[in-house]
Amino acid sequence: MQKIIFGRSFNFWEEKEKEIFEKSGVHIDKYPSFVAKMSSGLLKSLKKKLIKARRKRINMTVNKEQKIRMYRTMTRIRELENKLEQIYRDGKLNGHLHTSHGEEAIAVGVMEALSEKDIIFSNHRGHGHYLARGTSPKNIMAECYGKVTGTNQGRSGSMYLVDSERGMPVASGIVGGNICVATGSALASLIKQDNIVTLSIFGDGATNIGFFHEALNMAALWNLPIVYICENNQYGEATKREQHQKVKNISDRAIAYAMSGLTIDGTDVIKVYESVKQAVEKARRGGGPTLVECVAYRLRGHSAGDLAVYRPKGEEEEWMKIHDPIKKYKKQLLEQGVLNSQEVEKIEKKIQKEIKEAVRFAVESEAPLAETVGKYVYQED
Amino acid sequence: MTKMMYIEALRAALREEMRKDKNVFIMGEDVTRYGFGINRGLVDEFGSDRVRNTPISEAAIIGSAVGAALRGMRPIVEIMFVDFIMIGMDQIVNQAAKMSYLSNGELSVPMVIRAPEGTEWFGAGAQHSQTLHSIFMNIPGLKLVIPSDPYDAKGLLKSAIRDDNPVIFFEHKQLYTQKGEVPEEEYIIPLGKAAVKREGKDLTLVATSWMVKHSLEVAEDLKSKISIEVIDPRTLVPLDKDTIINSVKKTGRLLVVDESPVNGGVQGEIISVAMKEAFWNMESPPKRIGSLNTPIPFSSSLEKEVIPTKEKIKREIMSMFSE
Numbered sequence: 001m002q003k004i005i006f007g008r009s010f011n012f013w014e015e016k017e018k019e020i021f022e023k024s025g026v027h028i029d030k031y032p033s034f035v036a037k038m039s040s041g042l043l044k045s046l047k048k049k050l051i052k053a054r055r056k057r058i059n060m061t062v063n064k065e066q067k068i069r070m071y072r073t074m075t076r077i078r079e080l081e082n083k084l085e086q087i088y089r090d091g092k093l094n095g096h097l098h099t100s101h102g103e104e105a106i107a108v109g110v111m112e113a114l115s116e117k118d119i120i121f122s123n124h125r126g127h128g129h130y131l132a133r134g135t136s137p138k139n140i141m142a143e144c145y146g147k148v149t150g151t152n153q154g155r156s157g158s159m160y161l162v163d164s165e166r167g168m169p170v171a172s173g174i175v176g177g178n179i180c181v182a183t184g185s186a187l188a189s190l191i192k193q194d195n196i197v198t199l200s201i202f203g204d205g206a207t208n209i210g211f212f213h214e215a216l217n218m219a220a221l222w223n224l225p226i227v228y229i230c231e232n233n234q235y236g237e238a239t240k241r242e243q244h245q246k247v248k249n250i251s252d253r254a255i256a257y258a259m260s261g262l263t264i265d266g267t268d269v270i271k272v273y274e275s276v277k278q279a280v281e282k283a284r285r286g287g288g289p290t291l292v293e294c295v296a297y298r299l300r301g302h303s304a305g306d307l308a309v310y311r312p313k314g315e316e317e318e319w320m321k322i323h324d325p326i327k328k329y330k331k332q333l334l335e336q337g338v339l340n341s342q343e344v345e346k347i348e349k350k351i352q353k354e355i356k357e358a359v360r361f362a363v364e365s366e367a368p369l370a371e372t373v374g375k376y377v378y379q380e381d
Numbered sequence: 382m383t384k385m386m387y388i389e390a391l392r393a394a395l396r397e398e399m400r401k402d403k404n405v406f407i408m409g410e411d412v413t414r415y416g417f418g419i420n421r422g423l424v425d426e427f428g429s430d431r432v433r434n435t436p437i438s439e440a441a442i443i444g445s446a447v448g449a450a451l452r453g454m455r456p457i458v459e460i461m462f463v464d465f466i467m468i469g470m471d472q473i474v475n476q477a478a479k480m481s482y483l484s485n486g487e488l489s490v491p492m493v494i495r496a497p498e499g500t501e502w503f504g505a506g507a508q509h510s511q512t513l514h515s516i517f518m519n520i521p522g523l524k525l526v527i528p529s530d531p532y533d534a535k536g537l538l539k540s541a542i543r544d545d546n547p548v549i550f551f552e553h554k555q556l557y558t559q560k561g562e563v564p565e566e567e568y569i570i571p572l573g574k575a576a577v578k579r580e581g582k583d584l585t586l587v588a589t590s591w592m593v594k595h596s597l598e599v600a601e602d603l604k605s606k607i608s609i610e611v612i613d614p615r616t617l618v619p620l621d622k623d624t625i626i627n628s629v630k631k632t633g634r635l636l637v638v639d640e641s642p643v644n645g646g647v648q649g650e651i652i653s654v655a656m657k658e659a660f661w662n663m664e665s666p667p668k669r670i671g672s673l674n675t676p677i678p679f680s681s682s683l684e685k686e687v688i689p690t691k692e693k694i695k696r697e698i699m700s701m702f703s704e
Contacts, residue, residue, distance in 0.1 A: 119452070153485045162484045169451050170483045174475050180444020181476055187445050188452035191406065191430060198448075211471075214441035221436065376486035377521050379545040 058281045060274045067338050070112060070269050072347055074104040074326050077128040079348075079355045080137050084127070084144060084158070087359070088304040093144055095157040098125040102267070102299035105325035106231050107132040109272025109294075110199065113280055119185050119198045121178035122171035124159040125231075129171075129201060135163045141358040147365035154368040155376075175236075176206035179228070183215040186226035186289070197283045201229045205236025207250050216291065220257040225283040227276065228291045231266065233298035238310050254291040266294030267325040270332075297323060382562040390531035390563050391419050391495075391552070394538035395457065397567065399427055402455060405542060408433040409442060409459030416461055417497060417557055443469030443494065447477045447547075450492040455542060462509050463498035463551065477547040478522030489545045493538070499553040499591055499640050500677060500688050510677040510684075512640040514551045514589075515647045518617055524548040524572060525617040529593035531561035533615055536570030544572060553591035553640070573619035577628070581610035584634040584698065587625055587651055588613060592638040592689060599694045607702065617647055625651065626658045633664035634701055638689055643671035665701050670694060 054060075062070075081099040088097050100107065107128035114120070122129040127140055135151060143150025144158045151161050152170075159173040169185075172178035182200030189196045206212055207230060219226050230251075236244045247253060254261030260282070264275045272294055279290035297319045301308035308316075322328075333339045339347075375381050385393070399405045406427075410416070413424040413434050424432040435442050439460065446456035460466045466473070473494070480488045500510045517523055524546050528534040534552070541548040578593060579600050586609050588596035593613045600609035610628050614620055629635045635655055637648040648669035656667060673687045 121448075152483055155485070156483050160479070160483050162488070164484055164487045169488055170480055172476065174471055177471060177475055180441045180472060181448040181451070183441065184445030184448020184450070184456075185452050186448070188449040188454045191449075191454065192452075210468075211440050211444065214436070214438035215444070217436055218438060218441045218445065376482045376484075378524075379481055379486060379489050381486070 054278060058278060060277050062270060062273065064338055066112065067333060068347075070108050070273075071329060071333060071339070071344075072351065073108045073111075073132050074269065074329065075348055076137065076351050076354070077104045077107060077131050078326055079351050080131060080140065080358070081127060083355050083359060084141075085300075085304055087144075094146065095144075095159070096124075097144070097158050097304035098302065099300050099304065100125050100128040100231075100298075102319075102323075102325065103231055103233055103294075103296045104128055105269035105329065106229070106266045106272055106294045106296060109269045110201070110229055110276050112273045113277035114197070114199070117167065117194075117196050118280070119167045119169070119182075119196060121182040121185070121198070121200045122161065122168060123175075123178060123202055123206075124171065124173045125203065126161055126171040126201075127158070130161050130163055130166075130168060133163065133166045133168055135161070135166060135168070137355060137358040138361040141355075142362040142365050145362040145365070146367065147362055148368040149361070149365040153372075176202055176209035176211040178202065179206065179211045179215040180218075183219050183224060183226060186219065186224035187222065189225050190222065195284060196225070197280050198226045199229055199280075200226065201231060203236065204230060204232040204234065204241050204250060205239075205244065206230075207253060208236070208245055212253075213256075216254070216257045216259060216289070219289040220259040223286070223288040225286070226289045227279045227283055228289065229276070230291065230293045232293050232295045234295075235298050235302070237302045238306070238308075240310075249293060251291055251293040260288070260290040261293070262290065263293040263295060266296035267323040267328060269325060269329050296325065299324070382564055384560050385531055385563050387531045387534050387552070387556045387559050387561070388417065388419050390535040390561075391538055392421065392423070393563070394535045394542070395420065395423060396426070398539055398542045399423070399431065402542075404453060405455045405457065406431040406433065406449075407457045407459065408435050408446065410435055410437055410461050412459050416459070417554070419495070419557075420459070439465050439468035440472055444472035444476065446492045446494075447472055447480070447490055450477075450490040450547075451480065451488055455491050455493075457493045457495060457542060460494060460496045462505075463496035463513050464508050464511050466494070466496055466513065466549075473517075473523070473547070473549075474520050478520050481546065482522060490547045491545045493541045493544075493548045493550055495538075495550045495552060497552050497554045497557075499555060500684060501554050504679050504681055504684055505677075506679040507676040512642075512672065514549070514617060515639075515641040515645065517549055518647055518650060522547070523618060525551065526572060526615070527551045527590050527617060528615060529553075529556065529578075529588075529590050529613050530559065531563050533570060533576065533613070535563055536568050537572065537615060539569045540572050543569070548572075551590065555591050556594075559594070570615070572616045573621055574616075575612055575614045575621035575624040577610065577624065578613050579609065579611040581608040581632065583608045583632055584610065584636060584701065585625070585628040585632045586611045586636050586638065586694075586698075588638045589617075589647070590640065592640060595689070595691045595694055596638055599691055599698065602691075603695065603698065607698065609698070614651070620651075620654065622654050622658075625655050629655045629659040630662045633662050635659075635663075635667040636670065636694075636697060636701065637667070638670045638694055640688060641671050642674050643669055644674050646671045668697055668701060670697055
């Protein structure tokens with residue numbers, strides 16, 4: 001199993017931070033190796049200063065309301081996907097269904113860090129991204145059913161959801177297919193100077209495809225306002241990460257493009273929120289792109305129907321024990337007294353009801369009319 | 382009217398549209414100082430933000446143009462040779478062509494990909510000489526433009542830039558230095574309108590791109606024996622079916638010449654479209670000419686065997702009247 005180096009980052013300096021480092025007599029170069037060479041004591045004290053300076057500039061405090069909202073959304077994602085799986089198993093859904101069990105904290109933390117105008121390019125494992133951005137579970141469910149009330153009026157199914165009102169263009173079902181497109185969205189922002197940040201979300205498997213490398217090079221070269229979110233769920237379809245790439249941390253790949261890179265715990269929603277917020281605000285201020293590797297674990301097979309027999313026995317259970325993002329966050333909230341167990345139960349019940357309602361909505365909705373099949377192939381259709 | 386070269390007509394269209402709309406910008410490999418010279422001087426007027434040199438990364442060039450177009454820009458991508466477009470194929474086929482459909486028409490991708498294709502005057506071999514437009518005709522959601530002279534090149538490029546869909550604009554390299562009359566005042570040519578380049582009554586010769594020139598010369602050479610009508614579809618998608626069908630109904634004979642390899646090429650598609658309506662008007666079976674189903678070889682003695690030539694067109698026409 002991947003050894004997570006939480007909080008690992010490099011090249012993430014901004015001008016003021018560079019000053020702090022340089023005052024301490026540390027040479028800042030473009031490579032992270034110097035971090036390793038530094039004594040851990042010095043590193044710790046510098047990090048403290050750095051974080052303090054950053055917090056001063058970027059408001060990263062999470063209030064109670066936000067905390068509860070994040071819990072509610074994570075629960076909503078899990079519940080919707082549980083339901084989808086069940087319906088799929090019952091043979092009532094067509095197509096391919098990729099759920100994000102175990103990765104909910106990434107979707108929620110990421111979306112919480114964005115402003116309303118920001119643009120997000122999602123992928124085939126995208127229900128969570130859309131829910132976290134505010135798309136109604138009713139419309140997502142209806143799309144999975146191929147109904148006219150779905151996000152894409154039944155033209156997509158689960159894989160290529162869209163919500164252009166919320167800044168989410170069509171998701172890519174091609175692994176890595178959105179990375180260059182998202183980069184172009186950031187290029188548009190650079191030209192227009194519109195203060196919008198673009199996000200591209202993809203998995204660990206996508207970091208081996210040419211799109212990733214071409215796009216990161218371009219984004220670094222042009223200093224584009226974009227944040228690349230890699231959901232490292234440790235499997236590229238059925239292949240374990242160690243068997244599809246040799247690099248220890250995906251964020252290391254940012255080094256090759258002189259780009260900022262981070263590896264963070266993708267099962268800790270607050271950590272995701274804080275890290276992505278920093279990266280997004282850095283991009284917004286003209287600080288350039290960042291690659292954020294969020295390490296989590298795919299608690300399911302690649303898609304519904306894949307029982308993941310290729311996984312070592314006990315791996316999933318072992319991970320679940322410590323890193324189920326929802327369990328972990330719930331415990332945290334209870335301990336902090338943000339919620340009590342009755343309130344948690346109330347939230348869960350409400351969401352279960354909401355998802356049931358979404359299924360009813362989807363089932364009762366109409367299928368798209370056959371005569372509309374040729375609509376929208378071209379804009380004038 | 383002024384006489385100008387095909388590349389000058391393209392440049393004039395780019396300049397006019399960039400002056401008109403600040404969202405129009407050019408990007409591609411070495412677009413400022415190198416290549417076939419279409420963009421020459423544009424960087425001086427519009428700056429390197431709007432005439433943007435890119436790394437050699439076709440997937441990222443095309444993909445990022447898709448993204449910029451989704452955000453309201455009107456990117457014009459220059460692919461140095463159409464052969465290189467294959468590196469960005471996913472971004473065209475799976476991304477650009479699907480955005481409108483998958484978003485219920487809410488999202489549009491108003492971008493143009495300019496791609497020089499075909500054989501060169503001195504031979505460029507298998508990976509720099511291909512004619513690939515037929516492949517794209519099989520992808521719903523794209524528009525395909527293929528002008529054969531400076532007048533069409535300018536008017537169609539302006540329309541392509543203003544179109545709200547992804548457009549691929551194919552330019553035959555041998556056309557670049559061809560001269561033709563271009564009006565001084567502004568004009569555009571709508572996509573989907575074929576041009577009757579020469580009127581005739583015995584045979585309809587549908588030709589595209591560089592083959593239009595060959596076909597017009599053949600028609601002139603044979604005029605004492607056969608009256609040939611030369612039609613240039615100018616855009617393959619949308620295809621002006623009516624102009625072709627009406628001509629075939631009138632002449633009763635059809636020959637389609639295009640530089641694509643004949644297997645699965647546009648020639649067969651055009652014949653099929655015409656036969657659906659004009660089959661009972663035919664005096665002889667329709668014929669097609671394209672490249673042989675081989676890669677393009679380097680040696681000119683081999684190359685001329687592969688691509689359509691004036692002689693091959695003449696021979697085919699004569700055979701249609703001797704049967």
